[in-house]
Structure formats: C-alpha cells, structure tokens
Amino acid sequence: MAMLDMAGPSPALKLTALVLLVALLPLSWWWLRQRAASSRARLAALTALTLFLTFDLIVFGAFTRLTDSGLGCPDWPGCYGQASPLGAQADIHAAQQAMPSGPVTWTKAWIEMLHRYLAMVVGLLILVAAVFSWRVRARLPHSPWWALATLAWVIVQGLFGKYTVTLKLYPAVVTLHLLGAVLLLVLLVRQHESFADRPLPPGLPRGPVLAVLALVLGQIALGGWVSTNYAVLACRGFPDCNGAWWPAMDAAHGFTLLRELGRAGHGGYLPFEALVAIHMAHRLFAVVAVGGLVWLMLRLRREPAAPYRRYAGLLAALVLAQVATGLSNVVLDWPIAAALAHSGGAAALVGVLSSLLARLRPAAGPVAARAAQPA
Structure with missing residues (x-):
C-alpha cells in the first residue's frame, strides 16, 4: 500500500524538493527585480509578493472547501504518503471506487495538494523574509519583530492545516484555520507597511x-x-x-x-x-x-x-x-x-x-x- 508514514525520507524529500522548486520562481522574480534596491525596498517588495500569494491562498482555500476537497488526500502533509497524487494513484482509485461521491477523487486530491503546495510556498517566502530582516536589522528603521511574529504564526497556521485534515474537518478547527489565515494576512500587511513607511x-x-x-x-x-x-x-x-x-x-x-x-x-x-x-x-x-x-x-x-x-x-x-x-x-x-x-x-x-x-x-x-x- 502507498499509505506510508511521511517520516520515510524519500516522500518527505520529494515533497520538500517540489516546494523549493516552485518557490524558486517567485523568489527569483523578486530578486532579479529588486537586486539593485535598498534592503528596505527589497523587503517591502518581498512582503508585497507574499501578501499577494497569501490572498490567493485564502481564496483557493475557500475553493477547496466549496468543492469538498478538504479530505481529497486524507493524510498530511503528503497524499497517501506520497509527494503528489501521481504517486498515490492506486490508493485514490481504490477510495473512489469504494465511494464514488465520497471525499477522495482524483480531482479533489489535486485540489487539496495544490492548496498545500501554495501554503508551503507562502511559508517559505515568510521564512526568507524573516531571515533577511534579521540579517539587515541594523539598516532598518525598526526591529524585525513583525517578520519574526509572522514566521511564528505561519508555523501555527501549518498545524491548523494539519489538524483540519487529521481531525476530519472538525468545524472548530476549520474555522480557526480560516481565522488564522486572515490573521496571517493582517501580519503581512502590517509588515509590508512597516517597510514601506x-x-x-x-x-x-x-x-x-x-x-x-x-x-x-x-x-x-x-x-x-x-x-x-x-x-x-x-x-x-x-x-x-x-x-x-x-x-x-x-x-x-x-x-x-x-x-x-x-x-x-x-x-x-x-x-x-x-x-x-x-x-x-x-x-x-x-x-x-x-x-x-x-x-x-x-x-x-x-x-x-x-x-x-x-x-x-x-x-x-x-x-x-x-x-x-x-x-x-x-x-x-x-x-x-x-x-x-x-x-x-x-x-x-x-x-x-x-x-x-x-x-x-x-x-x-x-x-x-x-x-x-x-x-
């Protein structure tokens, strides 16, 4: 069975490599456009980019709920222990045959995993912004507190995402996950405005x-x-x-x-x-x-x-x-x-x-x- 624990190195490494590869696209675009700018301008641009993707993540999260795709992959963070639905085709097919109108289908699995990929990319961008803010803190007119607070909260938000799946869409957890995404948006706006001044x-x-x-x-x-x-x-x-x-x-x-x-x-x-x-x-x-x-x-x-x-x-x-x-x-x-x-x-x-x-x-x-x- 493909239902393996994500502690196994191969699926976890594949998932990490996939997220890093996807995250390189927005990071490369940001760096090429801002390489000659000041540290504060670069951080303002990076938080603006992260804010845009976080807004997209909230809307795509709503799409995931509206299409009943929240359990399209019933484990976390992968899909039946794999880095993508491609490696879990047999498990997805078996679940769909057992319950054709159930929570697991090929389409719902991809919707759920795309949502997770985007969430991981946002988390990685927030990590980059926090590290960069700390490194150039002496050249900023304020402390990197907002960047560090945003990094801490995105980790909490990731746990909400995990328990949304593992607790089978427990309503209180799902609602807290939504509110956590909104709070992440607030923190990113505040962080961006602190750099933009x-x-x-x-x-x-x-x-x-x-x-x-x-x-x-x-x-x-x-x-x-x-x-x-x-x-x-x-x-x-x-x-x-x-x-x-x-x-x-x-x-x-x-x-x-x-x-x-x-x-x-x-x-x-x-x-x-x-x-x-x-x-x-x-x-x-x-x-x-x-x-x-x-x-x-x-x-x-x-x-x-x-x-x-x-x-x-x-x-x-x-x-x-x-x-x-x-x-x-x-x-x-x-x-x-x-x-x-x-x-x-x-x-x-x-x-x-x-x-x-x-x-x-x-x-x-x-x-x-x-x-x-x-x-």
Whole structure:
C-alpha cells in the first residue's frame, strides 16, 4: 500500500524538493527585480509578493472547501504518503471506487495538494523574509519583530492545516484555520507597511478603525462557521428565511463548538434548526458589520487629506461587492463564483482596514527618530 508514514525520507524529500522548486520562481522574480534596491525596498517588495500569494491562498482555500476537497488526500502533509497524487494513484482509485461521491477523487486530491503546495510556498517566502530582516536589522528603521511574529504564526497556521485534515474537518478547527489565515494576512500587511513607511497625515485616531476591524473579523468568524457547517443553504429566500421572518432556530446546538462535523454535542445528528440558527446569526451580524463600515466610510470622507477619501472609496466598493455576493449565495443557490468572490472580498476588507490601521502612526520609528536628532 502507498499509505506510508511521511517520516520515510524519500516522500518527505520529494515533497520538500517540489516546494523549493516552485518557490524558486517567485523568489527569483523578486530578486532579479529588486537586486539593485535598498534592503528596505527589497523587503517591502518581498512582503508585497507574499501578501499577494497569501490572498490567493485564502481564496483557493475557500475553493477547496466549496468543492469538498478538504479530505481529497486524507493524510498530511503528503497524499497517501506520497509527494503528489501521481504517486498515490492506486490508493485514490481504490477510495473512489469504494465511494464514488465520497471525499477522495482524483480531482479533489489535486485540489487539496495544490492548496498545500501554495501554503508551503507562502511559508517559505515568510521564512526568507524573516531571515533577511534579521540579517539587515541594523539598516532598518525598526526591529524585525513583525517578520519574526509572522514566521511564528505561519508555523501555527501549518498545524491548523494539519489538524483540519487529521481531525476530519472538525468545524472548530476549520474555522480557526480560516481565522488564522486572515490573521496571517493582517501580519503581512502590517509588515509590508512597516517597510514601506507611508504614514497618513494626522487626523483619524486608531480606535474607530480597530473597532470596525473587530466587527469584520467577527463576521468572518461567523461566515467560516456557516461554511464549515454547510449552513449556507439552510435559509432559502431573502430577506425572509424559508418563508418566515423569524424561523425556528436551535442556537444551543448550532453554536456548540466542540463537536464533529454534522454531529450535535451529545453525539446525535445536528438538527436542521441548528443550521438555520448559524445562518441567521451570520445574516444579522452582517447588518452590524455593514453599519460599522458605513460609519467609518463617512468618518473617512470628512478628513481633508486625499488618502483618507481613497480608503473610503475602497471600503465602499468592497462593501457593495460583499452585499451583492452574499445575497447571490442565497438567492442563486450558492454559485461557486459568487462564494469565492465573497471570501475574497472579506479578505480584501481585512487587508484595507489593516493597511489603514498600520499607516495611522508617526512617520519614523524610535530608531529613525534618534538617528535624525542633531548631534
């Protein structure tokens, strides 16, 4: 059988070599374009590239969930102990023959492994950025703390990815994996802004942005809980739900966190009313989150500096897109393109708010401030 332990050197080495080979493509592109730039400019470009790939990883992770490919390869980090589905064809074929509509098929195996490859490439880029930041720390206007924190968190995120598979899509773990990816995005935005050093003119305090970012993260957590429990279609119709303005709901079972997929906390099957409660919580909190975003947009538009108004325009476009894609998930029975756009829009909202928050700071850090003082 190809179901081998990944401790064997051959599959592990093949997987490592494959990821290194793929990672060389973006790293080579970055180095060739930035080889004549300063250390800070090179780090800003590398974090921007990593941020772009992390956003892609979040969207592809949503695609993996939406296509039920999370268990396309039921072990970790390889596929039936192999570096790719090519070496596990016999096991995949046997699993597909035993259960044609089950979680393991040739297509789902490739989707799951491509997601893992991209995650490993992102992790490697974060490692390179952390090492480079530490080596040139004397030439940076700040400490490499954000780069090191990002490296530490991507390791934690890798463990979430492992247990997502080994615990068979345990809803709480899958939701934490999604939130971990969003937090990784926040850390990368903050890291990039620390290298770019583009402070906004004084005006808006950080408090309102932090509050709205917390609302958006709460809504993403609820959206992840909806997705991981397959509760998107628990409500048909809008603005009502299954023909009722306040349908029968079972929040106690729906928000029991320590339970297996499709199971209630006591071990029985999760009642349909629990799925309705999960869906309705996401709908109702969306009103709160959108209200907070609209308030922040109006607050930004009152600032005289043009960058604030640009942030207001970005948030307005993203909120409109989120409302449109969220409604289409329900009204059009969850088309995959709209669902992916909804996940990507949520990540983009977090990125824009994190960028705004990071730029609300003095132009220079303490090291640069001391260096600028006259002797």
